[in-house]
Amino acid sequence: MIRYFTQRAIAFIPTVLGVSLLVFFAIRLIPGDAITAMLGTEAGMLTADQRASLEAYFGLDKPAYEQYFNWLVNLLQGDMGYSVRHGQPVVDVILARFPVTLELALLAVVIALTIGLTFGVISAIFHNSPIDLFGQLFALIGLAAPNFLIGTLIIYILSVYFGILPNAGNYVEFTANPSKNLQQLIFPAITLGFAFSASVMRMTRSAMLEVLSQDYIRTARSKGLKERSILLRHALRNALIPIVTLVGVETGYLLGGTVIVEEIFTLPGIGRLAYNAISQRDYALIQGVTLFIAVNFVVINLLVDFVYTLLDPRISYAKQR
Amino acid sequence: MQNNVKSLDTPQKEPGFARRLLKSPSGVVGIIIIVFYLGVGLAGAFGLTPHSPIEQNRLARLQPPSETYRLGTDLYGRDVASRVMDGATNSLRVALASVFLSGTIGTLLGAVSGFFGGMADQIIMRVMDVFFAFPAILLALLVVVVLGPGLNNTILAIAAVYTPIFARVARGPTLSVREMDYVTAARCLGVSERRILLLHVLPNILPPLIVQVSLALSWSLLTEAGLSFLGLGTRPPQASWGVMLSESRALAEMAPWLMIYPGLAIMLGVLGFNLLGDGLRDVLDPRLRGKG
Numbered sequence: 001m002i003r004y005f006t007q008r009a010i011a012f013i014p015t016v017l018g019v020s021l022l023v024f025f026a027i028r029l030i031p032g033d034a035i036t037a038m039l040g041t042e043a044g045m046l047t048a049d050q051r052a053s054l055e056a057y058f059g060l061d062k063p064a065y066e067q068y069f070n071w072l073v074n075l076l077q078g079d080m081g082y083s084v085r086h087g088q089p090v091v092d093v094i095l096a097r098f099p100v101t102l103e104l105a106l107l108a109v110v111i112a113l114t115i116g117l118t119f120g121v122i123s124a125i126f127h128n129s130p131i132d133l134f135g136q137l138f139a140l141i142g143l144a145a146p147n148f149l150i151g152t153l154i155i156y157i158l159s160v161y162f163g164i165l166p167n168a169g170n171y172v173e174f175t176a177n178p179s180k181n182l183q184q185l186i187f188p189a190i191t192l193g194f195a196f197s198a199s200v201m202r203m204t205r206s207a208m209l210e211v212l213s214q215d216y217i218r219t220a221r222s223k224g225l226k227e228r229s230i231l232l233r234h235a236l237r238n239a240l241i242p243i244v245t246l247v248g249v250e251t252g253y254l255l256g257g258t259v260i261v262e263e264i265f266t267l268p269g270i271g272r273l274a275y276n277a278i279s280q281r282d283y284a285l286i287q288g289v290t291l292f293i294a295v296n297f298v299v300i301n302l303l304v305d306f307v308y309t310l311l312d313p314r315i316s317y318a319k320q321r
Numbered sequence: 322m323q324n325n326v327k328s329l330d331t332p333q334k335e336p337g338f339a340r341r342l343l344k345s346p347s348g349v350v351g352i353i354i355i356v357f358y359l360g361v362g363l364a365g366a367f368g369l370t371p372h373s374p375i376e377q378n379r380l381a382r383l384q385p386p387s388e389t390y391r392l393g394t395d396l397y398g399r400d401v402a403s404r405v406m407d408g409a410t411n412s413l414r415v416a417l418a419s420v421f422l423s424g425t426i427g428t429l430l431g432a433v434s435g436f437f438g439g440m441a442d443q444i445i446m447r448v449m450d451v452f453f454a455f456p457a458i459l460l461a462l463l464v465v466v467v468l469g470p471g472l473n474n475t476i477l478a479i480a481a482v483y484t485p486i487f488a489r490v491a492r493g494p495t496l497s498v499r500e501m502d503y504v505t506a507a508r509c510l511g512v513s514e515r516r517i518l519l520l521h522v523l524p525n526i527l528p529p530l531i532v533q534v535s536l537a538l539s540w541s542l543l544t545e546a547g548l549s550f551l552g553l554g555t556r557p558p559q560a561s562w563g564v565m566l567s568e569s570r571a572l573a574e575m576a577p578w579l580m581i582y583p584g585l586a587i588m589l590g591v592l593g594f595n596l597l598g599d600g601l602r603d604v605l606d607p608r609l610r611g612k613g
Contacts, residue, residue, distance in 0.1 A: 018451035029467045144592040146543050148550045149584045152566060156573040156580065253456045260458070260547055264570075274459060275551065278466050290463065294454040 008305050012298050019294040020075070023287050024068050030281065035060070071287070080291075081284030085277070090288035093273065098292075101262070101269035103174060104185055104192070105254035109247065111193030112200050117243075119197075120204025121236065127209060135201060142198025151191040151264040158187070171268050188265040192258055196250055203246050207239035214238075241311055248304030252297040341604045348600020351535075354593030358409060365410035370403035375558040383576050393578040395568065401578060405586050407560035412590065415472065415554075416541040419479035424534055426480070427487025432526065434488065435495030436518050446492070449485035457482045457540075458547055465553045475554045479541045490533045494526040501525075528605035532598055539594035546587050562587045 035054055036043040046054070055061045059070060074081070080090035123135035158164045174181040211217065212235055220230045259271035266272075270293065277285040342348045364370070371391070378398035386393045392401040434445040452460065464478035498504065499522060507517050548554035549563025557564055562583040569579035 014447055015450045015454060018447060019454050022451055023463075026463055026467055140592060140595065141588070143595055144539075144588045145584075146546055146587055146591075148547060148563075148566060149580075149587060152570055152573065152580055153584070155570075156577065160574055259462070260550060263551065271459075275462065278462055290455070290459060293456065293459060297454050297456065 004309065005306060008302060012302055015298055016295055019298070020072065020291055021068070023290045023294070024071060025064070027283050027287055028064060030283075075291075080288035083277075083282055083285040083288075085280050085282045085285065090284050093285060094270070094289055094292050097268055097270050097273045099173070100171065100267055101255060101258070101271065103181075104189055104258065104262075104267065104269060105251060107185055107189035108192035108196060108254055109251055111189055112196035112250075113247070115193070115197035116200025117204055120201040121208055121231065123201070123205045124208035124212060125231070132205075135205070139198040139202045139205075142195050143202075145195065147191050147195060147258070148260045148264060150194050151188065151261055154187050154191055155264070171266075184265075184267070188258075188261050188267060191261050191264075192254060196254075199246060199250070200243065203243050204239065207242050208235055211235045211239045237311070241308060244304060244307050244311065248300055248307070252300040255293070255296045255300065338604060342600055345600040345603050347596040348604070351593050351596030351598070351600055354589055355597060358590050358593055359413070361406050362409040362413040365406040365408075370400070370406045372400035372403045374403040374407035374560050375399065383572070385576070386578055392582045393576065395565075395576075395579055396572060401565075401582055404560040404565060405562070405582050408562040408565060408583060408586065409590070411472065411555050411559060411561050412542055412545050412587075415476050415479065415545045416538050418476045419541050419545075420483065420534055420537045422476065422480035423483035423537065424487050424530070427484040428491040428523075428526075428530055430484070431488035431491030432495045432518060432523060435492040436499050436522055437514075442492075445488070449488045452481065452485045457544060461544055461548055462551075462553065465548065470553050470556060472555055472559070475545060475548055478548065479544050482544065483537050483541065486537070487530065487533060490529055491526055494529060495522055498522050498525045532602045532605060535594050535598035535601055539591045539598065542587065542590050542594070 035046070035051060035058075043051075052061070059067055062070075071081070078091060080094070082088075083090050083093050086093045119135045119138065123132045126132050155165075171184060172180045217230060217234060220234050221227075225234075255270075258269070259275045261267075262269040262272040263275065270289065274286070274289045274293065276282075277289055342352075365374075376399065378394070381390065381394050381398040382396060384390050384394040384398075390400050390402065392405065394400055395404070430445050430449070434442045455463070460482050461475075461478040464481050465474055468474040468477060504517060504521055507521050508514075512521075545554055546561070546563035546566070549561040550567045552564075552567070554563055555561035565583035566580060566587075569576070569583070573580050
């Protein structure tokens with residue numbers, strides 16, 4: 001098992017290197033040069049000498065491959081460069097924002113799993129009943145409604161009918177004031193969890209239906225096991241594998257910053273950071289934050305693989321051979 | 322087995338396919354929605370909107386739905402109904418073009434990768450993995466920033482997001498199809514590898530890809546709307562459902578119709594392609610029924 005895991009981990013290195021290459025060179029394709037982006041209109045006042053010395057200072061006068069190599073070496077030492085707009089090291093900016101996104105993502109996952117698993121299992125048990133149809137309808141709507149529509153609707157309903165503005169005021173950290181923090185995060189989390197729970201529900205329902213038609217479920221029933229234990233221990237556990245994949249992929253996306261929802265609810269998370277960095281041409285920050293997001297995603301995929309082997313030991317044996 | 326061989330020998334199974342699709346409730350509802358959506362989009366493309374979608378009318382600002390303005394007007398006195406129609410045209414253009422691009426490129430890459438294996442497979446799939454490591458909206462953002470905003474670049478951005486998905490979906494079945502007896506038979510007859518790939522492998526990996534096309538159309542509608550919502554897709558004054566929703570945010574209390582109609586339009590479009598995808602999946606690939 002450990003060997004399988006290390007093999008998978010090593011296989012991810014080329015992906016991460018590829019991501020860093022793509023990010024690095026994509027940034028260089030953005031029209032306009034870095035010095036102008038940094039200084040704005042004031043760049044026009046620079047003499048040729050000043051510009052050259054600034055370029056030398058940021059290493060911009062060196063060939064691209066050398067810049068990439070230097071960036072990589074610094075990266076390995078935990079140095080992602082300096083964000084001009086924030087006046088801080090990129091690492092600090094990212095680490096300050098990441099907890100917001102992490103908390104938001106975890107809340108959304110909890111909401112999605114609670115609703116999705118419950119309704120999915122119920123729908124599968126009462127296959128083709130009115131409850132099942134209702135669940136299916138919910139899933140269809142959930143999958144079709146974009147999160148910016150749900151978010152806008154939630155804000156509209158809260159402000160018109162309850163007089164609450166969920167995005168008003170500054171963000172408060174969980175450690176500073178847990179209840180205020182949850183108040184700020186719960187609505188964006190519901191927004192994200194809505195569509196997510198719809199896909200979890202659909203996946204759970206179909207996986208459960210498939211498992212429930214298997215012979216070993218009939219065997220368990222004929223052994224006289226309690227229905228509850230059949231459903232939870234025999235059926236759900238075997239239905240979990242596709243659900244874990246789905247949750248893994250979705251969590252990866254959520255941790256990658258939920259640009260739109262953070263933007264609607266004005267939350268200072270990773271997604272909004274990436275969006276602002278991109279629109280403000282903060283090169284070092286764009287590089288740092290996109291790399292961070294992509295690596296996050298890759299690591300989560302690795303964890304999903306790991307959970308598989310826990311759920312289904314056959315997987316690692318099959319692949320090792 | 323007998324059955325299997327028979328179905329592969331008779332490529333003309335279209336009539337049966339259409340009839341089966343029309344028997345699937347989700348397929349039928351999906352088709353109805355999409356036909357309606359295509360009709361609205363085409364009407365928008367030929368300028369058959371009740372009013373001009375971009376002409377401003379200062380005397381008719383923020384009017385609620387009425388006889389003249391069926392779905393009301395926006396802050397600039399533009400007719401919401403006409404803008405929703407124009408939005409259908411634009412979103413359809415983006416969705417069809419981006420799925421066509423990503424579908425063609427992705428399928429070819431995936432099929433080549435699976436069929437030839439070896440180094441080509443390794444290189445192609447590793448590159449796809451790299452693209453996969455970016456959340457869709459972030460990759461699209463990056464592409465739009467590099468290329469600049471606008472309708473055509475939105476198409477390229479969305480195509481960049483979905484190419485690796487098509488490559489993966491195409492590669493899997495290619496791996497099993499290339500081991501089939503009919504491929505070996507063609508090879509023994511001296512058919513060139515390229516011809517085998519195009520004439521024997523590609524037609525046989527189509528079913529999962531057709532399902533994917535339908536789902537990709539629904540995702541690209543969502544992505545286009547999302548990018549436009551962030552101000553990086555379709556540029557104002559051109560209408561896009563995402564732009565309209567974004568503009569409605571500040572006015573939702575006063576003029577909820579600004580939010581409701583473009584929102585419904587997006588949901589209906591996505592729902593249509595999702596339902597068609599479900600129907601197609603039931604017909605083409607019963608093993609995958611209801612998943613995803």
